[in-house]
Amino acid sequence: MPQSAHPLLSAQAVTKRFGAVTALSDVAVELTAGQVRAIVGENGAGKSTLAKILAGIHPPDSGTVLWNGEPVTLSDRRAARDLGIAFVPQNLSFIGTLTLVENHMLAQTGWRLDRDATRAALQAAAAEVALDIETDRPIETLGLAQRQLGEIVSAIAAGSKVLLLDEPTSALGPREIEALIATMRMLAEKGQAIGLVTHRIEEVMQGADTVTVLRGGELVFDGETAGLDGDSIARLMVGDRNRDRVELGEIQTDWKRLMVDHLRVERDGQMLIEDIGFTVRQGEILGVAGVSGPMQPALAEALAGLLVPVSGSVKVDGVNIAGLPARARKAGLAYVPEDRTRGVVGGLSTAENASLFRIGQRAMSRFGLLRDRQAETKLGADIIRRFDVRPPDPSLHAGGLSGGNQQKLLVGRELNDDPAVVIAHGPAKGLDLSAAAAIRTALVDVAAKGAAVVVISADLDELMEICHRLVVLAGRRISGVFDLAEPLDMGRLGQAMADAAPLETA
Amino acid sequence: MALGFVLVIVVALIWLAGANPLHAFSGLIQGTLGDSYVIAETLVTAAPLAIVALGVMPALRAGVFTIGSEGQLVIGAMVSTAVTLSFPGSGPEKLAIGILAGMAGGMLWALLPALLRAYLHVNEILSTLLLNYIAGHLLLMMLNGPLKANAQIATPRSDPWPAEAHLPYLLDGTRLHAGVLLVLALLVAAMIWTRTASGLRYRLHASHPELSSRLGLSEPRAVITTMLVAGAAAGAAGWMQVSGLTHTLYPSVGGGLGFTGILVALLGGLNPVGIVAAALVLGALDTGAQGMQIGTSVPASIAEVIQGLLLLAVALVVAGRSLKSPGSKQSPAKPEQAAQMKEATP
Numbered sequence: 097m098p099q100s101a102h103p104l105l106s107a108q109a110v111t112k113r114f115g116a117v118t119a120l121s122d123v124a125v126e127l128t129a130g131q132v133r134a135i136v137g138e139n140g141a142g143k144s145t146l147a148k149i150l151a152g153i154h155p156p157d158s159g160t161v162l163w164n165g166e167p168v169t170l171s172d173r174r175a176a177r178d179l180g181i182a183f184v185p186q187n188l189s190f191i192g193t194l195t196l197v198e199n200h201m202l203a204q205t206g207w208r209l210d211r212d213a214t215r216a217a218l219q220a221a222a223a224e225v226a227l228d229i230e231t232d233r234p235i236e237t238l239g240l241a242q243r244q245l246g247e248i249v250s251a252i253a254a255g256s257k258v259l260l261l262d263e264p265t266s267a268l269g270p271r272e273i274e275a276l277i278a279t280m281r282m283l284a285e286k287g288q289a290i291g292l293v294t295h296r297i298e299e300v301m302q303g304a305d306t307v308t309v310l311r312g313g314e315l316v317f318d319g320e321t322a323g324l325d326g327d328s329i330a331r332l333m334v335g336d337r338n339r340d341r342v343e344l345g346e347i348q349t350d351w352k353r354l355m356v357d358h359l360r361v362e363r364d365g366q367m368l369i370e371d372i373g374f375t376v377r378q379g380e381i382l383g384v385a386g387v388s389g390p391m392q393p394a395l396a397e398a399l400a401g402l403l404v405p406v407s408g409s410v411k412v413d414g415v416n417i418a419g420l421p422a423r424a425r426k427a428g429l430a431y432v433p434e435d436r437t438r439g440v441v442g443g444l445s446t447a448e449n450a451s452l453f454r455i456g457q458r459a460m461s462r463f464g465l466l467r468d469r470q471a472e473t474k475l476g477a478d479i480i481r482r483f484d485v486r487p488p489d490p491s492l493h494a495g496g497l498s499g500g501n502q503q504k505l506l507v508g509r510e511l512n513d514d515p516a517v518v519i520a521h522g523p524a525k526g527l528d529l530s531a532a533a534a535i536r537t538a539l540v541d542v543a544a545k546g547a548a549v550v551v552i553s554a555d556l557d558e559l560m561e562i563c564h565r566l567v568v569l570a571g572r573r574i575s576g577v578f579d580l581a582e583p584l585d586m587g588r589l590g591q592a593m594a595d596a597a598p599l600e601t602a
Numbered sequence: 603m604a605l606g607f608v609l610v611i612v613v614a615l616i617w618l619a620g621a622n623p624l625h626a627f628s629g630l631i632q633g634t635l636g637d638s639y640v641i642a643e644t645l646v647t648a649a650p651l652a653i654v655a656l657g658v659m660p661a662l663r664a665g666v667f668t669i670g671s672e673g674q675l676v677i678g679a680m681v682s683t684a685v686t687l688s689f690p691g692s693g694p695e696k697l698a699i700g701i702l703a704g705m706a707g708g709m710l711w712a713l714l715p716a717l718l719r720a721y722l723h724v725n726e727i728l729s730t731l732l733l734n735y736i737a738g739h740l741l742l743m744m745l746n747g748p749l750k751a752n753a754q755i756a757t758p759r760s761d762p763w764p765a766e767a768h769l770p771y772l773l774d775g776t777r778l779h780a781g782v783l784l785v786l787a788l789l790v791a792a793m794i795w796t797r798t799a800s801g802l803r804y805r806l807h808a809s810h811p812e813l814s815s816r817l818g819l820s821e822p823r824a825v826i827t828t829m830l831v832a833g834a835a836a837g838a839a840g841w842m843q844v845s846g847l848t849h850t851l852y853p854s855v856g857g858g859l860g861f862t863g864i865l866v867a868l869l870g871g872l873n874p875v876g877i878v879a880a881a882l883v884l885g886a887l888d889t890g891a892q893g894m895q896i897g898t899s900v901p902a903s904i905a906e907v908i909q910g911l912l913l914l915a916v917a918l919v920v921a922g923r924s925l926k927s928p929g930s931k932q933s934p935a936k937p938e939q940a941a942q943m944k945e946a947t948p
Contacts, residue, residue: 402812422818441810456799466797
């Protein structure tokens with residue numbers, strides 16, 4: 097790897113695990129004064145974890161972090177900051193009701209806080225990179241771009257030599273991104289070492305001198321940006337995914353069981369999904385990929401009828417269920433939410449959880465009124481057995497089950513009644529291999545029985561494994577549609593994932 | 603343990619008041635169970651508490667924190683008085699009209715905060731609490747105006763209710779009125795409801811609103827239904843206080859029954875049988891404290907101190923229990939860990 101100067105901050109052979117999941121495996125990276133290094137990868141590739149290890153937020157399980165070539169132990173963020181390593185997290189860390197000056201003072205040590213001196217220091221730091229910042233208004237009254245620049249300026253004023261930015265552009269508009277990249281370049285010229293965590297290829301091409309590409313926690317590329325094009329970076333990011341396909345059933349009919357038309361969804365006044373439309377046929381599994389953000393939960397909830405769309409329709413077997421959760425369920429819609437604690441009731445028994453949708457039905461009640469506990473236990477035990485929930489005790493509180501078994505319980509309840517449409521959001525997220533495999537098998541089986549299945553997931557490998565078709569969600573819209581029966585054009589997929597597909601950004 | 607703690611404090615208080623705790627407790631028991639009169643007093647004191655508490659039970663189970671029972675009780679008493687005094691009628695229909703008017707009044711007072719909560723997300727705790735004060739002053743205004751007694755009396759009050767609008771007494775020589783049968787009916791209804799699918803759905807609404815809405819119970823419906831039920835129960839209790847006990851509407855009709863009723867619902871663990879038991883305990887405390895005051899130098903307001911201590915003890919026990927079982931609430935437990943998992947999941 098070409099080397100202009102010795103690295104200021106570097107990591108060697110770092111490995112980091114979270115529970116059973118390996119987030120980083122034997123990864124090395126070097127940040128050099130005067131250079132911008134992009135750290136890119138898909139969701140879960142480990143790029144933020146790497147940045148957090150460099151910032152002292154996560155200790156690595158093995159491997160070393162070096163400062164000026166000397167091994168250091170960064171016990172926490174403060175230790176890193178004292179060396180001169182600043183970290184600006186994705187969802188900014190400053191307190192909204194305080195001004196920039198006050199936020200900056202919060203991080204200071206010492207007995208006396210001097211507001212005027214702090215303000216002067218911040219303004220000097222801002223002037224150094226030709227920025228105009230507001231120092232005395234509550235942070236929450238400023239725009240996102242301003243807040244971000246404020247955190248950067250605060251870092252410079254604190255004397256940072258290394259600046260780590262985690263997905264700084266994810267909430268910015270095109271013009272603001274340009275300005276931020278210009279600021280980064282200027283900071284690099286002043287001698288800062290900059291680490292830019294991103295999944296957007298344009299930014300890498302425009303702003304970075306060197307690039308580290310991670311995939312699945314492993315280092316796949318480390319080198320200069322010059323000489324690379326966007327397409328090759330996209331290929332490196334997604335790798336070759338034409339493998340490991342589950343044997344999927346042929347789609348027999350053209351019966352469109354799920355029809356989504358001109359769907360627009362807002363949450364808290366923020367437009368999240370703009371005019372999306374797609375259909376899913378009987379027996380088909382449609383994967384929804386894309387960098388995860390607020391779009392995916394909004395789409396999942398809108399498809400399940402839980403979130404009232406601004407406009408558009410969601411039809412299950414011809415019945416419009418948009419904004420009508422009870423009608424959606426009656427029409428045969430099963431929903432596996434991303435957060436399983438929203439679907440599994442910890443305080444109820446596993447049998448009650450499993451039989452929840454049948455409770456109160458005539459066959460499950462006495463005198464047409466009271467709940468029939470015996471019938472509930474019988475049905476619950478049946479579902480628990482079929483979906484291999486362990487331990488197979490229907491009287492156990494569901495809150496006491498492990499995550500994987502809770503998920504099996506949830507999926508079992510939802511898929512038990514031969515649903516027409518299944519909406520599954522991150523169905524195997526955070527599960528161990530065998531539980532994840534069991535969930536995927538259940539989804540493939542229910543499709544084979546005739547359901548139309550939508551799997552929303554940040555895990556591209558999972559989608560490649562079990563889906564017939566893939567749509568990619570980016571910039572509030574569908575940025576690409578891929579038929580997985582054919583070999584995948586990885587460059588095109590990478591472009592769609594990276595939000596670089598030609599579409600007008602609002 | 604918690605109960606023992608309460609007992610220690612109470613003994614200390616009695617001792618501070620300059621009485622022998624043993625004498626005081628025998629007075630308390632005499633005042634509660636001494637003869638049929640005090641037993642009847644205990645029952646009629648417990649009855650409105652139980653009705654209010656059983657009424658707010660569905661709301662509290664569903665996670666709707668209505669604390670407007672006091673005002674709803676006052677309005678129920680007021681509307682039933684107005685209706686009873688203005689419409690002629692005789693016999694049992696007079697009672698039926700009275701209770702229906704009381705329930706309607708209570709529901710009306712609950713309707714506004716219910717609609718505000720259901721459709722505009724206005725905090726129900728604040729709106730119901732504030733409406734209590736409006737209800738109290740509205741009652742005073744009415745008792746000085748349209749409902750004012752014809753006789754020349756300095757204190758505001760209504761005309762007395764006609765005898766056929768009085769709840770019949772069940773036991774001669776006591777004030778035990780037929781309203782206690784209403785408690786039994788409500789108890790049975792509540793016990794059935796908690797064992798139905800509907801009871802489960804409302805309970806789910808508190809912790810899993812998405813799931814309950816998929817089961818057919820939408821947020822607005824859960825809020826409006828439970829708040830109206832609470833209003834109807836409180837209104838009926840208001841009617842019962844006048845029809846069964848005072849026979850004339852006084853400004854003091856509420857007397858904190860609405861607030862104590864909510865306390866009873868919580869003490870009873872939001873469980874029908876527990877609620878009735880808690881209402882009996884608090885009723886006994888109230889009448890017993892009167893007995894204690896007669897026999898010793900301890901003021902009857904010790905009953906309120908004990909009530910407060912009991913609520914505190916229950917709150918502490920509940921809080922302690924939820925702290926000890928992390929399995930019941932996983933999501934908010936370790937947000938940092940959850941965030942790590944999110945990033946780490948391939």
